[in-house]
Amino acid sequence: MNPVTETETILATRKKLKEYPQWNSWKFQLQNRIKRENLQNYFVLTEEEKKGISNSIRLNVGATPYYTLLADPFDPNCPIRRTIIPGVGETVISPEESPDPLHEERLSPVKGLTRMYDDRVLLFSNQECSVYCRHCMRGRKVSFNEERMDKDDLDTAFTYLKEHPEISDVVISGGDPLNLSDARIDYILSNLEQIPSIKICRIGTRNLVTLPMRITEELCKIIEAHNNDNLSIFCNTHFNHPNECTSESKSAILRLIKAGVSVGNQCVILKGINDSGEIMLSLHRKLLEMRVRAYYMYDPEIIPGSRGFRTPLAKGFEIIEYMRGKIAGMGIPQFVNDLPGGGGKITMTPKWYYGFHQESRQHLFKSALRGTYHVSPEPIDSNYDEFYEKVDLSLWEKVKNDLKSVHNAK
Numbered sequence: 001m002n003p004v005t006e007t008e009t010i011l012a013t014r015k016k017l018k019e020y021p022q023w024n025s026w027k028f029q030l031q032n033r034i035k036r037e038n039l040q041n042y043f044v045l046t047e048e049e050k051k052g053i054s055n056s057i058r059l060n061v062g063a064t065p066y067y068t069l070l071a072d073p074f075d076p077n078c079p080i081r082r083t084i085i086p087g088v089g090e091t092v093i094s095p096e097e098s099p100d101p102l103h104e105e106r107l108s109p110v111k112g113l114t115r116m117y118d119d120r121v122l123l124f125s126n127q128e129c130s131v132y133c134r135h136c137m138r139g140r141k142v143s144f145n146e147e148r149m150d151k152d153d154l155d156t157a158f159t160y161l162k163e164h165p166e167i168s169d170v171v172i173s174g175g176d177p178l179n180l181s182d183a184r185i186d187y188i189l190s191n192l193e194q195i196p197s198i199k200i201c202r203i204g205t206r207n208l209v210t211l212p213m214r215i216t217e218e219l220c221k222i223i224e225a226h227n228n229d230n231l232s233i234f235c236n237t238h239f240n241h242p243n244e245c246t247s248e249s250k251s252a253i254l255r256l257i258k259a260g261v262s263v264g265n266q267c268v269i270l271k272g273i274n275d276s277g278e279i280m281l282s283l284h285r286k287l288l289e290m291r292v293r294a295y296y297m298y299d300p301e302i303i304p305g306s307r308g309f310r311t312p313l314a315k316g317f318e319i320i321e322y323m324r325g326k327i328a329g330m331g332i333p334q335f336v337n338d339l340p341g342g343g344g345k346i347t348m349t350p351k352w353y354y355g356f357h358q359e360s361r362q363h364l365f366k367s368a369l370r371g372t373y374h375v376s377p378e379p380i381d382s383n384y385d386e387f388y389e390k391v392d393l394s395l396w397e398k399v400k401n402d403l404k405s406v407h408n409a410k
């Protein structure tokens with residue numbers, strides 16, 4: 001097609017889509033997801049993208065019209081577009097990759113439950129999503145019908161929870177649990193609420209990003225009804241880039257907050273999408289403006305075909321180092337690595353603590369804000385000396401004349 005005509009056609013198709021009277025209906029959005037064969041009507045696709053779409057063998061390819069229109073039709077490097085359209089790298093499998101790097105299946109006592117920790121479980125509620133994100137770490141299950149959780153499967157999971165009263169916290173994830181019908185969400189929450197040992201329920205949803213119209217008044221009423229003295233409901237969502245923070249998302253978040261649900265964000269560092277301090281800072285500033293607190297920033301999982309998204313571990317440290325001092329602490333995510341092999345999450349911080357100087361009984365720190373060295377004394381009666389890493393004496397000698405302490409704070 002003539003490039004001018006193609007551009008005009010794509011812009012006209014996008015405009016028409018937005019003008020549908022049912023645009024604000026979540027059901028319309030789901031029924032009209034833009035799937036692999038239709039992406040060419042909304043994007044000028046590169047040859048690489050065309051290959052990526054036709055070769056894609058992992059999870060479905062598709063996105064809601066709402067999310068599709070957030071992506072740039074002409075720029076293949078658009079961060080949103082890159083999470084919708086498969087790249088050719090998706091079919092390049094490296095030996096270190098695994099479909100289940102966290103061993104969620106090995107740690108599953110019954111279908112749909114993963115128990116990595118003693119007191120918490122993950123309940124896989126469904127295999128559907130509004131957008132099939134190319135970086136999805138659960139691509140082995142998401143979009144496959146055989147992974148469907150029917151009512152019997154859910155009941156088996158609830159029975160397991162009743163028989164294990166040491167479990168108090170259930171993360172509902174998928175897929176996207178908020179792609180389920182209101183009735184099914186009500187069923188899940190009612191069951192959890194009726195298990196006396198379950199106190200916390202965390203709903204993991206990307207619909208605040210990809211389908212904000214899903215947060216209807218009716219859904220909020222259901223959630224609010226179960227968010228009570230027996231059960232405390234939280235929501236963790238997954239914004240990755242400031243361009244995803246729209247007025248529609250903010251309204252959806254405010255509706256959830258009115259239902260008493262506090263919302264946190266878990267992002268993933270993705271190469272070429274958000275792997276810089278500036279972008280992450282801008283994202284987290286926008287999130288706070290939308291009343292979303294930072295929760296986690298994940299190092300990307302080693303899943304098949306993820307090479308194009310993976311970043312060096314150092315990126316996470318760089319990002320946190322950059323953000324510290326430029327935004328309130330509630331806007332700084334914990335940099336976490338969900339350890340391959342089912343080791344659970346660990347948090348990682350840049351090097352700000354330089355160890356204990358035994359002779360002076362001072363701890364040495366470096367300011368994230370100013371780059372200066374500071375000391376703070378260990379309590380006189382402490383017997384924890386052996387607990388601390390020892391300060392490097394050559395560093396101590398080098399910096400000792402410039403140290404800032406409680407006595408020279410001016």
Ligand code: SF4
Nearest residue numbers: 129132133136175206
């Ligand atoms: S919404 Fe979540 S579960 Fe669904 S594809 Fe995206 S990352 Fe995976």
